[in-house]
Amino acid sequence: xxxxxxxxxxxxxxxxxxxxxxxxxxxxxxxxxxxxxxxxxxxxxxxxxxxxxxxxxxxxxxxxxxxxxxxxxxxxxxxxxxxxxxxxxxxxxxxxxxxxxxxxxxxxxxxxxxxxxxxxxxxxxxxxxxxxxxxxxxxxxxxxxxxxxxxxxxxxxxxxxxxxxxxxxxxxxxxxxxxxxxxxxxxxxxxxxxxxxxxxxxxxxxxxxxxxxxxxxxxxxxxxxxxxxxxxxxxxxxxxxxxxxxxxxxxxxxxxxxxxxxxxxxxxxxxxxxxxxxxxxxxxxxxxxxxxxxxxxxxxxxxxxxxxxxxxxxxxxxxxxxxxxxxxxxxxxxxxxxx
Amino acid sequence: xxxxxxxxxxxxxxxxxxxxxxxxxxxxxxxxxxxxxxxxxxxxxxxxxxxxxxxxxxxxxxxxxxxxxxxxxxxxxxxxxxxxxxxxxxxxxxxxxxxxxxxxxxxxxxxxxxxxxxxxxxxxxxxxxxxxxxxxxxxxxxxxxxxxxxxxxxxxxxxxxxxxxxxxxxxxxxxxxxxxxxxxxxxxxxxxxxxxxxxxxxxxxxxxxxxxxxxxxxxxxxxxxxxxxxxxxxxxxxxxxxxxxxxxxxxxxxxxxxxxxxxxxxxxxxxxxxxxxxxxxxxxxxxxxxxxxxxxxxxxxxxxxxxxxxxxxxxxxxxxxxxxxxxxxxxxxxxxxxx
Numbered sequence: 001x002x003x004x005x006x007x008x009x010x011x012x013x014x015x016x017x018x019x020x021x022x023x024x025x026x027x028x029x030x031x032x033x034x035x036x037x038x039x040x041x042x043x044x045x046x047x048x049x050x051x052x053x054x055x056x057x058x059x060x061x062x063x064x065x066x067x068x069x070x071x072x073x074x075x076x077x078x079x080x081x082x083x084x085x086x087x088x089x090x091x092x093x094x095x096x097x098x099x100x101x102x103x104x105x106x107x108x109x110x111x112x113x114x115x116x117x118x119x120x121x122x123x124x125x126x127x128x129x130x131x132x133x134x135x136x137x138x139x140x141x142x143x144x145x146x147x148x149x150x151x152x153x154x155x156x157x158x159x160x161x162x163x164x165x166x167x168x169x170x171x172x173x174x175x176x177x178x179x180x181x182x183x184x185x186x187x188x189x190x191x192x193x194x195x196x197x198x199x200x201x202x203x204x205x206x207x208x209x210x211x212x213x214x215x216x217x218x219x220x221x222x223x224x225x226x227x228x229x230x231x232x233x234x235x236x237x238x239x240x241x242x243x244x245x246x247x248x249x250x251x252x253x254x255x256x257x258x259x260x261x262x263x264x265x266x267x268x269x270x271x272x273x274x275x276x277x278x279x280x281x282x283x284x285x286x287x288x289x290x291x292x293x294x295x296x297x298x299x300x301x302x303x304x305x306x307x308x309x310x311x312x313x314x315x316x317x318x319x320x321x322x323x324x325x326x327x328x329x330x331x332x333x334x335x336x337x338x339x
Numbered sequence: 340x341x342x343x344x345x346x347x348x349x350x351x352x353x354x355x356x357x358x359x360x361x362x363x364x365x366x367x368x369x370x371x372x373x374x375x376x377x378x379x380x381x382x383x384x385x386x387x388x389x390x391x392x393x394x395x396x397x398x399x400x401x402x403x404x405x406x407x408x409x410x411x412x413x414x415x416x417x418x419x420x421x422x423x424x425x426x427x428x429x430x431x432x433x434x435x436x437x438x439x440x441x442x443x444x445x446x447x448x449x450x451x452x453x454x455x456x457x458x459x460x461x462x463x464x465x466x467x468x469x470x471x472x473x474x475x476x477x478x479x480x481x482x483x484x485x486x487x488x489x490x491x492x493x494x495x496x497x498x499x500x501x502x503x504x505x506x507x508x509x510x511x512x513x514x515x516x517x518x519x520x521x522x523x524x525x526x527x528x529x530x531x532x533x534x535x536x537x538x539x540x541x542x543x544x545x546x547x548x549x550x551x552x553x554x555x556x557x558x559x560x561x562x563x564x565x566x567x568x569x570x571x572x573x574x575x576x577x578x579x580x581x582x583x584x585x586x587x588x589x590x591x592x593x594x595x596x597x598x599x600x601x602x603x604x605x606x607x608x609x610x611x612x613x614x615x616x617x618x619x620x621x622x623x624x625x626x627x628x629x630x631x632x633x634x635x636x637x638x639x640x641x642x643x644x645x646x647x648x649x650x651x652x653x654x655x656x657x658x659x660x661x662x663x664x665x666x667x668x669x670x671x672x673x674x675x676x677x678x
Contacts, residue, residue: 008537008554008648010577010614020577021613024620028636064612084613198347215347238349238359270609272645273403274360274423275349281363297367299672306611309347309646333638337675 007207014204018061018083025068029333032072039095040088042068042079047100053171053180054078054100057109057164058093059116060085062203063224065334066161066303072332073339075168077106084203084306085225087115093123097132105133105177109163109184111156112140135181139163141193141314143252144221144229155223158266158314159191161302162326165335169328183325187316194248195229195312196241197222199270201305220244224268224305238275242282245313250290253315260318262326263287263294267301268310276300279311287315296326302334346546353543357400357422364407368672371411378434379427381407381418386439392510392519393417393439396448396503397432398455399424401542402563404673405500405642411671412678414507416445423542423645424564426454432462436471444472444516448502448523450495451479474520478502480532480653482591483560483568494562497605497653498530500641501665504674508667522664526655533587534568534651535580536561538609540644559583563607563644577614581621584652589629592654599657601665602626602633606640607649615639618650626654635665641673 011017022042026035033042041058048054057067058080067079078096082088097106106127110120117138124134139156148155167183175183197219200209210226213219218241221229235241255261265280267273280299287294295318303312316322329338350356361381365374372381380397387393396406397419406418417435421427436445445466449459456477463473478495487494506522514522536558539548549565552558557580560568574580594600604619606612619638626633634657642651655661668677 008574010537010580010610010618010650012576012578012617017613017617020620021617024616024618024623024638027623028616028619028638062611062613064616069612198349235347237351239351241349269611270646271349272401272608272643273408273640274356274401274645277363277367277403278351278356278360279349279363280367281359284363284366299363299367301612304611306613307609307648311349337678339677 007202007204009204011204017204018081022068022081025333032331032333040092041096041099042071043096043099044071044077047077048102050102051104052102053104053175053177054102054106055109055164055168055171056080056093056096056100056106058088059111060087062306063303069334070164070332074172074328074330075164075332075335084205087113087119090119090122090126093120094126097123097127097134098130101132105135107167107177107180107184108134108136109160110136110138111160112138112153113150114152133177135177137181137184137188139188141188141191143192143248144194148223149227150225157195157224158193158264158303158312159188159316162191162262162264162314162316163187165330166322166325169325172328187322191314191316192249192253193312193314194245195222195310196220196245197268197308197310198235199309200226201269201308203306222310224303226305238278239282242279242286246283246286246290249313249315250292253317255292255317257291259292260295261287261292262296262316262318264298264314266303266312266314268308269301269304270307270309271311276311283313296323346541346543348543350543356543357420361407361420364672371670371672379431380435380438381410382435382438383410383416386416387441389441390443391441392443392514392516393441393445394448394503394507394510395419395432395435395439395445397427398450399426401645402642408673409503409671413511413667413669414503414671414674423544426452426458429458429461429465432459433465436462436466436473437469440471444474446506446516446519446523447473447475448499449475449477450499451477451492452489453491472516474516476520476523476527478527480527480530482531482587483533487562488566489564496534496563497532497603497642497651498527498655501530501601501603501653501655502526504669505661505664508664511667526661529656530653531588531592532651532653533584534561534649535559535584536607536647536649537574538648539565540608540647542645561649563642565644577617578621581618581625585622585625585629588652588654589631592656594631594656596630598631599634600626600631601635601655601657603637603653605642605651605653607647608640608643609646609648610650615650622652635662
């Protein structure tokens with residue numbers, strides 16, 4: 001297979017891709033957020049809001065709309081974007097924490113990657129030194145592998161989106177720091193994910209695929225940075241692929257029969273919506289056959305790996321409180337309803 | 340370049356991809372719409388609504404979320420999806436028209452492709468025979484080429500999304516058949532688009548790219564089915580590409596200096612959001628430099644060509660009425676605000 005010598009991308013200087021994209025996000029959504037170029041963070045326009053618990057997340061770029069696209073009302077108060085597939089630094093996290101603390105404390109939502117976890121830990125300690133109360137919760141919902149290239153323990157993937165939405169709604173309703181942090185934890189504990197890839201993505205800096213997947217093969221259990229999954233296999237039908245995804249998620253979730261769930265079919269960036277809805281049809285049917293009932297769903301590319309072709313399934317076991325928080329109004333660039 | 344022998348896609352039988360995707364859309368959004376499998380149409384759940392003018396659009400599949408993803412409240416009442424890149428047949432259009440007519444008439448929004456125009460014309464005549472008043476408006480906003488492989492005259496592209504939203508809001512407010520049709524016409528007259536491609540897409544049935552674009556080249560003026568544009572050129576920087584797009588659109592639009600516009604940066608399906616917002620930043624800046632002011636924007640993949648890497652720019656010259664209709668509530672799978 002030919003390696004592209006020039007990436008097929010809209011770029012100026014590849015070193016500036018993240019900064020320029022964040023500037024564009026702020027230009028498009030100035031009613032919701034601002035880009036602090038010096039601190040390299042995206043901040044909700046009306047932050048800090050006195051008395052409201054604030055939510056901060058962040059991680060490497062290349063997963064858009066995660067996280068900057070989820071800053072606004074009813075979700076994140078700030079996002080710290082690193083370079084592509086690279087953890088942000090503690091200074092960004094500290095700046096974001098200071099920018100959004102309204103006196104009620106700040107929840108850090110941290111995907112379980114070694115760099116992110118370490119850096120958020122340092123930022124939380126620094127914030128505490130400055131008198132800001134911080135509660136950190138690590139997301140590790142990916143059932144594909146126990147440890148990975150970049151993690152001790154499971155990786156944090158699709159549940160991050162759901163936790164940000166649901167805990168953001170709790171904070172909007174006036175929940176305490178402990179309660180908001182507990183809501184993130186509950187979403188993480190009740191959610192499981194599994195992803196598959198049909199192609200690599202191409203990071204802008206290198207312009208080269210980060211792995212090679214021979215024609216007709218699929219990587220089962222892929223991570224969001226192209227980290228290897230459980231195994232490669234011949235690419236079967238969509239129905240067969242969904243069988244693997246549903247089995248992996250449901251067997252680990254151990255949901256009681258008849259449980260109400262939110263089913264999140266996520267595109268990795270390069271899979272067209274035509275296919276994502278085809279997958280959702282299979283997921284919906286197979287979840288019901290497995291004894292759980294998808295009463296809410298989300299279908300689209302929300303936590304991506306640049307232009308990777310692939311998809312992930314996240315299943316969240318709902319209860320009345322989580323359902324109500326999911327349904328609550330949200331207004332961000334990438335998720336919006338009720339307002 | 341190697342031709343893939345097996346498409347990197349989530350598929351069961353390639354012949355069923357559209358049907359299965361529509362079934363998935365309906366499974367995910369049963370609160371908004373239903374899939375009539377026999378008639379092969381997507382219909383708003385509460386259609387027909389007595390006294391409301393109804394909007395129907397349709398065309399080949401592979402452009403999702405267009406059109407099925409825009410069925411709901413405040414936008415389309417029904418969509419007729421053909422096979423991938425293939426016009427729907429008149430029977431689908433007639434069935435959709437009958438399903439949504441609430442006595443106030445039906446507007447057909449037709450993208451300017453020969454098959455679509457002919458088939459919608461036949462359906463409108465048949466509907467008239469059944470006593471349904473139909474007004475048809477053809478969208479032809481693409482400034483790239485005067486005629487093309489599939490059109491006499493300009494192609495209909497991004498303005499379709501804006502017309503469906505804006506005219507849908509007019510219908511929701513109780514506008515007459517003439518007024519709703521006139522609103523579609525006004526959007527079309529005041530909008531211009533220009534698209535570029537960095538790669539081909541791969542239709543599911545053939546599993547092969549529909550054109551070859553050598554490494555490091557860009558197709559300027561691409562259509563949404565891979566139809567050739569104005570020319571191929573060396574892929575320059577994002578800034579240079581946006582210069583071409585903005586110049587093509589603005590020189591044709593002839594907007595008065597200081598005009599307020601809606602700027603729509605659309606992804607073709609395979610371009611990550613990281614790049615789309617980078618493009619939006621360039622577009623916003625260059626439009627202002629060209630003397631028009633983007634007071635509204637839309638950034639995302641709304642009228643796609645499967646997984647083609649590329650983007651299009653649509654600029655709509657607003658007035659107070661169009662702005663108010665754009666801002667009005669909408670609730671569809673792909674566009675939602677105010678509700």
